[in-house]
Amino acid sequence: MSDNAALFSSDAVVLADRIGDLVACMRSAEAELGALLVEIEQRGVMELFGYRSVARLLEHLADVPKQAGERLVRRARVLHPGRNLDGSPIPAFAPATGAAALAGRLSTPMIDVIAGVLAQVPPEHQASVEQNLRSFAADAGDKQVAALGARILAHLAPDGAEPDTTGPVAPTREVFLRRTRTRPAATRLRAPTRARTITSATAAAASGPAIVPLLPALPPRPPQSPPPPRSPPP
Structure with missing residues (x-):
């Protein structure tokens, strides 16, 4: 040289x-x-x-x-x-x-990555996980630390997040009323069906009986399958 x-x-x-x-x-x-x-x-x-x-x-x-x-x-x-x-x-x-x-x-991206991983770690494991991530961050970038954090989270929760045990919410069953321009005295009623087709009828604005025959076209409540069984923690 x-x-x-x-x-x-x-x-x-x-x-x-x-x-x-x-x-x-x-x-x-x-x-x-x-x-x-x-x-x-x-x-x-x-x-x-x-x-x-x-x-x-x-x-x-x-x-x-x-x-x-x-x-x-x-x-x-x-x-x-x-x-x-x-x-x-x-x-x-x-x-x-x-x-x-x-x-x-x-760096600030590295801090955000570590904090984001720790927010998903159970409290009893946070200290050890933080130490592992911080030690790895000395010689790696934030993307590599994020990948390590994802592997740690997968090890701590191999089945992913706990299933939602709240009761199922019934799907919205509704009709839409729209006044047409060509017939101001009438109302257009539209009921979306399960197959995404549209059933329409023209009824007087105050005519309730004309709406009743279209209500069965609304999509029924879909069946709810039970959550898959979770494997025991490692």
Whole structure:
């Protein structure tokens, strides 16, 4: 390698290292800003600054769009502890991820991926899953971490989400009345059938008996099949 090539190569390494340092500082500053906004929110942004939300405060102080400020605050609420109305502490939902964010080691897409996976994990597994995702994130991108999270969720719930045990909702049975332009004194009644065909009849606007023969054309309630049996948890 020539001297010029070696010089350019060393310059590239220095520049890349500098980019990494600056990005880490930016990430750390954003995480610290989020923690500060959460603290202001808990103390009362109206009492302290006269604003109805910390997003509006940030918009006024830093010219940050309100939607961007709301996203920042929502993310910070997940990473940092809070307080109830009576002053009792609320532990952070993802404390290890919050510590890594303050150190500048996680991007905002990575934080959102980890928090999204943890929201679907049972509480007894959240700490170990968070540790696994955060460790994997040190050498992977957010898409790879999302894929790992999907595999973890599939392992914890091989049959997917719990089936909905609520009672079935009867399908809507309705008719549609439409006054036609050509016959203002009449009303067009349309009853969609199960085969997606349309049965129509013209009746006087106040004529109820003309509607009754069309009601059987409405689709019947479909039969409900029982949910499939679930396999025992691993």
